[in-house]
Amino acid sequence: MSRPTQKPTMRDVSRLARVSPMTVSRVFTDPDTVAAPTRERVLKAVEQLGYLPDLVAGALSSRRTNFVGLILPTLTNSNFGDTAQGLAEVLKADATQLLIGYTLYQVAEEERLVRALLPRRPDAIVIAGSVHTAATRTLLDRAGIPVVEIWEQPDHPLDRAVGFSNFEVGRAAARHLIALGHRRIGAIGPEADADLCDHRADARLKGFASMLREAGLSDALVMRHGLPPASFEHGANAIGALLALAPDVEAVFAVSDLAAFGAMMELKRRGIDVPGQISLMGFGNFEVGRLSYPAMTTIGVDARAIGAATGTMLRALLKRDAQEAEVERNVDVGFTLIERETTAPRPAAPAKARKRPSAAAAGDQPKTAAAPRRTQAARETP
Amino acid sequence: MSRPTQKPTMRDVSRLARVSPMTVSRVFTDPDTVAAPTRERVLKAVEQLGYLPDLVAGALSSRRTNFVGLILPTLTNSNFGDTAQGLAEVLKADATQLLIGYTLYQVAEEERLVRALLPRRPDAIVIAGSVHTAATRTLLDRAGIPVVEIWEQPDHPLDRAVGFSNFEVGRAAARHLIALGHRRIGAIGPEADADLCDHRADARLKGFASMLREAGLSDALVMRHGLPPASFEHGANAIGALLALAPDVEAVFAVSDLAAFGAMMELKRRGIDVPGQISLMGFGNFEVGRLSYPAMTTIGVDARAIGAATGTMLRALLKRDAQEAEVERNVDVGFTLIERETTAPRPAAPAKARKRPSAAAAGDQPKTAAAPRRTQAARETP
DNA sequence: CTGAAAGCGCTTACAG
DNA sequence: CTGAAAGCGCTTACAG
Structure with missing residues (x-):
């Protein structure tokens, strides 16, 4: 200096x-x-x-800051990072920069952030999630700028949305495990507190439970344990709690691959084989699940595409003489079930009597991750 | 809207x-x-x-934006996310917000970012890394604002720095593996290209090699393979390349836990036991290494503290009537070797003849991760 | 404790 | 294709 x-x-x-x-x-x-x-x-x-x-002076006279506010739950989740990168990439063409804040899954913190962000006069606000305080809704509504809620399909959108149905993700997960023949099916995710809550994770759990019931199965093993985020550690702890409740559980859905991986490591420690004794699947198609051994069955979402689609929407909305009415109000990017190695059909013999595969057999597994079978689930719902 | x-x-x-x-x-x-x-x-x-x-107008007349520019290699690495959160947390007290950009490990992109950031008149710039283009150095130097380089201890600091010595990290890793009795010791990290390069990872590799040589061992197995970032996938591929070169390698240091984990999974697929046949360690103390089974030996850095210390430094520098000379120019937050389960002493028998432990034995491992032994390495170097 | 004047460094909206 | 005037919405630096 x-x-x-x-x-x-x-x-x-x-x-x-x-x-x-x-x-x-x-x-x-x-x-x-x-x-x-x-x-x-x-x-x-x-x-x-x-x-x-001096862009500060420029912004004052042109009444355009070329800032887009981005509100994320956390800065340490690679999926949200991909979304931010996808968004930044598209907005770069308009010399627009991201003003990123994080809430740690707290709506009160989100409100604080919105209050701090709006006086910066962003041209638009992008916000992960659809559950907000009343004050946040009012502030955003009065701001007179485009607002995009992402990573969900909100029941009551503030303005516009780019995401997918977390509820349907849960249902798709349950469908997969049911189709494999499992009957004692559980799920793990964090507790849903009013202020500290991962609403998307909870919607996945709700969808999962609804599908179980629809199939005539019990949803008693859909378990909420600990606080967000659904981290590795959360998964390790939650699977322990689930096992305490139901040692005979046959298949488990974790609301995040991170939790699923934590659960899988805990199961390994306990000498329980995946998928031999318990089928396990996650959500998010994180790299850890792709590379883990066995490779994690998951439901993937194109996080980068969420950012890119949001950016495209915003560019259309913010350009000169934009025809607001001609810009789509909602984009559903869908999701994809990716079947890998951690889920398997229910064996004929009862779970508890099943023999664990030997290490030698495990050593004979294919050397590289199995090419995932991809199942199209929902894409660009109109 | x-x-x-x-x-x-x-x-x-x-x-x-x-x-x-x-x-x-x-x-x-x-x-x-x-x-x-x-x-x-x-x-x-x-x-x-x-x-x-209207903070835009306020900024123009007060000539203070209450923005700090933060330049990171990527938005998808939780360690940098922690640093950003630590920094944001401290700056919140001054109503200062972060303007975050990412370079994808490319100095050309860093220069582009600096050019895009400076016209927004940030009160300070924080930048991960100490290798910049000449133009970047000039721009930053002329900007007349505090600049903090983080995650390193630069040889030629632009202004101020908060970090640790990556070179010493590499040396500490080598020292640990040598002390365990290993002789055929390797390391994996990405290639160091002029434009696309993770200089911190490369410094760790250099330090590692230097320690091997100092101990009279060969550094021929210090391998650079593939491109940054040092991801899970990079690790899986790089360990394959290393094994092709030296099937008898006894211990491996990966420049990141993510790479170390990818390597460990690949070794599992090949039926090679860690640490039975190969000792493995990483860097970064990522959650995946903490929760993995076996739990990953690593060298940890307090990423959040880097952000917090930077924030504290900046607050001191930016306050009214700041005494620049009284603010420390450099903070070394040090690092910590965390010994867990993936490194073990070299057995008496030659590596290739060693018997793999049975799955049953593996199942008997302690149920929760071993409490890490913490070794103080360097802290607050004056 | 409060206010009138000037100005921060640009862009808008004309005018030519 | 170029420019003179006015103004964006605040804060600085006085003054009282």
Whole structure:
């Protein structure tokens, strides 16, 4: 950090290039309207002075900040990171930057963030989730800017949405385990508290339970344990709690691959084979599940596409003379069941008597992850 | 998004409260200087109009944006996410927000980001890494704001730094494996290209090699394979390449736990026992390594503390009448070797003849992760 | 404790 | 294709 020699302004550039400040401004915002020789002169002056335009001043007069606020539950989940990257990538074309905040799954924190974000005058707000405090809804509604709720399909959208149905994800998971012949089926996810809650995870659990009931099975083993996020550790603990309740459980759905992986490691520690004794599946198609051994059956969502679709929607909404009515209000990116190695058909013999496969047999497994069978579930629901 | 009824300004509030705009401004920026009854009147007007101050205008006149630019390699790594959260947490006290960008480990992209960020007039820039293009260095130097390089201890700091020595991390890892009696020792990490490069990972590899040589061992098995980031998949592929080169390798250091985990899964697929046949360790103390079975030996860094220390440094630097000279130029947060289950002493018998432990024996392992032994390595190097 | 004046560095909306 | 005037919504720096 060198002692700043007063930063050059547009005025300085204009004097050096012997034009008006307006012409300098045009060189940056609409170069084609400036005659080539003039433009060259300006650019040379810019270069010579090391001039950087002041976007704060620009934003004040144009009433456009080229900021999009992004509210995420956490900065440490790679799926949300992919969404942020997908969004940033698309918005880059409009020189728009992300203002990212995180809530740690707390609606009160979300409200605090919205209050901190709106005075920055973002051109739009993107927010993971559809459950908000009343004040948040009011603030967002009055802000007069596009709001996109992502990673869900909200019952009562604030404005627009890009995501998929977590409820249907749960149902698809249950369908898969039921189709494999399992009957004692459980699920694990965090508790759903009013303030600290992963509503998407809970919707998956609800969908899962609904499908079990529809199949005439008990949903008593759909278990909520511990607090969000659905981490590795959460999974390890929750599977322990589930096993205490039902040692004979045959198949388990975890609301996240991270939890599923934690559960699988805990089962390994206890000498319980997956999928030999318990079938296990997760959600999110995280890399850990793709690479784990056995490879994790999961339901994948294109996290990057959620960001990209949101970005595309926003660009359409924010461009000059945008026809708001012509921009879709809702995008369903769907999800995909990815069957890998942690789920297997229920064996004929009762679970408890089943023999564990030997290590030698395990060692004979294919050397690379099985190519996933992909099942199209729902895509671009109109 | 409701059609905006012209947003209320400070002027509107001031009229309703029958004070000057200056008084309204003071209620927000320095409430104590306003008489209580006046303040109440203003607050009531603010409430009534649903007024939100315009921070863009505020920033232009105060020449303070309350933004800190944060440049990270990626948004999908939980360690950098923790750093961002630690930084955001501290800066929250000054109502300062993060402007986060990512480079995907490319210095050219870093330069692009710096050019996009500086015109937004951040009060400071925080940047992961110490290798930059010449243009980046110049831009940052001329910006006249504090710059903090994090996650390293730069040889030629731009300004200030908060991190640790990646080189020493590599040395500590090698020391650990050597102390266990191993002789055929390897390491895996991504290739170091001029533009696309994880310099921190590479410094760890260099430190690792240097320690091997110091111990009179060969560094021929320090292998660079594939591109950054050092992901699960990178680890799975790289260990394959290493094994092809040296099937008799006894111990391996991966530049990241993610890579170490990918390697461990690949070894499992091949029926090679960890740590029975190969000792394996990683870096970063990621949750996956903590929860994996066997639990991963690693070198941990307090990612959140890097963010928090950076935030504290910045607050000191940015406060009114800051005494720049009194703020430390460099903080070394150190690192910690965490010995868990994937590293073991070299057995007496030659590696290739060693018997794999049976699955039953594996099943008898302790049910929960072994409490890590923590070794203090370096902390707060003055 | 409160306020009137000036200005932060741009862009908008004309005008020529 | 270029420019002079006005203004975006605040805060700074006085003054009283």
